[in-house]
Amino acid sequence: MSSLKKLLSGLSLLAFLAVWQGFAVYLNSNTLPTPGKVAVIFWQDCVSGQLPFHLGVTLLRLVVSFSIAMLSGCAIGIILGRNKKLDAFFDNWLVIFLNIPALVTIILCYVWFGLDESAAILAVVINKIPNVIVTIREGTRALDQDLLEMARCYHFGRRKTLIHVIWPQLHPFVMGATRSGLALIWKIILVVELLGRSNGMGYQLHLFFQLFDVASILAYTVAFVAIIQLIELVILKPLDKKSQRWRR
């Protein structure tokens, strides 16, 4: 990023904080605490270990459910994209799962499998998988047939074709599914925790809501927005840069 872009990005963040501070001072109410007050609560909860614990629990659920959803969603998406008959058979299933509200899936999972960890993970996975399948299926349908023919002609075999011909073409679709998936899963996990778990960010936010503790709600919000930004900066952007290095 050029220094001008960095400067603009920093200035925009400062402007956001200034607007927040301005409104908070003007309203002078507990329903909108100042950024300073939120920062103090954030620090206190970090030192007490409360925030890292609940954030860690939620992150663990995120990693497990995200991995299951992405791996199985990519595999099913590639299979449906390459096989027209299977795609025709399962297309209706996909539409049904895409349109079931997240809340319904979560409630049904808890009712059918009990208020435990596996039901919570399953609820998140079922909500995310259809999105991954649809994105990867579209990517697979758009694969360059000329390159696939070249791979067949030169006897690449399945493994080599997947790694060197198919996967690089699916990369933008996988990254799209990853980014939208992270955002979606965060939100679903919070509802899952709010409804049926006794720890995690969702559980804590529910508690703060009952206490009308807006400063803590904002402190926890800042924490997970920061984590998502960190994942973007440390994992996703370098991955993007590495896989796109061949472009002019």
Place this chain on the structure above:
Amino acid sequence: MTHIRINVHSKTYPAVGQAGHHLAIANLNLSLNAGEFVCLVGPSGCGKTTLLNIIAGLDNDYEGDIIIGKQHTHPKIGYIFQNPRLLPWRTVRENIELTLDKNQSPAIIDPLLEVMQLTHAQNVYPERLSLGMSRKVSIIRGFAVEPDVLLMDEPFVSLDAPTARQVRELLLKLWQQRPHTVLFVTHDLREAIALADRLIFLSAAPMAVISEITVPIPRAERYHENAIETFRQQLLNDYPEIKQLL
């Protein structure tokens, strides 16, 4: 080097929309001697690429049989497509290495790069290559697998004349160093005369052989435009039926 027999009784494309069935090839019988360089010359859309796809095993929806050498399964094919079809996310060297067998050493690529004057560009990604350079990489890839047959589908089309001539000369140099049985498709008669041991003229669809002519010009004289032009004129006079194909 491998002998090849091609018998395609029929190749039909199914009806699409308003268009009915299209008979692309009917009763086509060809034979290539081991190490022979054969050029197929025919009008655009006559089914030349279809034939190459059938030989390469990319199109199995036809009636007939293709016999390559004594092998009946998985003959090694080098296919130099009209569009170079390089993987844009792999370097020049990686694109060639990927096609090699497990028992082939990557070191065999070095002399091929040298002949094609591409040693300096081996770690470059295809997007940074000119079309001529991409075509050369595609030719190296075809030779690197040490194929039973090398199929070339108008590999010099859309190159400017000097570049096409340079790549053609390098191709001949490579082929003379490493002779393979080659089936080369073109609709440029001068190019065909410059390269081939034998010319096979094909009709418009359904494709059939019109005439087969051996090129008597010694290889050393093929670099002279005059010799090629004289033979071309002689062909057009002796075989007036091929004029309509060009």
